[in-house]
Amino acid sequence: MLWILLFTSVLWGCDGQWGWLQPYPFENAPAQRPLNLAHVLGRQLTLTSATDTLELLIRFERSSRTSVVLDATTGDTLLSGWVTRYRGLYYFAEPRADSTYWVHAWRIKGNHVQGLMEHWAQMLALRDAVEHGRFAELKRGSVTDTVVRLHYDAPKLHAFYEAAWIAAACTA
Numbered sequence: 001m002l003w004i005l006l007f008t009s010v011l012w013g014c015d016g017q018w019g020w021l022q023p024y025p026f027e028n029a030p031a032q033r034p035l036n037l038a039h040v041l042g043r044q045l046t047l048t049s050a051t052d053t054l055e056l057l058i059r060f061e062r063s064s065r066t067s068v069v070l071d072a073t074t075g076d077t078l079l080s081g082w083v084t085r086y087r088g089l090y091y092f093a094e095p096r097a098d099s100t101y102w103v104h105a106w107r108i109k110g111n112h113v114q115g116l117m118e119h120w121a122q123m124l125a126l127r128d129a130v131e132h133g134r135f136a137e138l139k140r141g142s143v144t145d146t147v148v149r150l151h152y153d154a155p156k157l158h159a160f161y162e163a164a165w166i167a168a169a170c171t172a
Helices: 002-011 037-041 119-131 154-167
Strands: 044-048 053-061 066-071 077-086 089-095 101-109 112-114 139-142 148-150 169-171
Touching: 037 053, 037 066, 089 154, 101 119, 101 154, 119 148, 119 154
Parallel strands: none
Antiparallel strands: 044 053, 053 066, 066 077, 077 089, 089 101, 101 112, 112 169, 139 148
């Protein structure tokens, strides 16, 4: 029983989350002027995949230029942040509580929206890439032994993000 407690305490982070599953966030967000996601996708959207259907509502808050994606069924906020575009991909930058950002990419191709709800998976894939030696120039060092921050640079990350949406195609 003691070994279970010890093992769990090693994996469980101080903030009550699984520490080894934490993405490496960005210290900065994309610098372009944010787009209105409701103009890009419309105010209501249905995303369907092979295993799920999501009914979404999209809001734009003019004062902060923030786009908000809500679950139409529950009213829960699924995404909130700034949308930008770079070389054919849209980027969603979500501010986090610790003054960092998660940035993930998605695209529209015909009636397909690919990668919009894949922020967690893309951020974990980016962490894996950094841990395997990619993007060393973007790594800003450790705040602690386990917390790493990255510097967002669209040109350097474009190829990574271009490949990231492939696994998650949804039809809108």
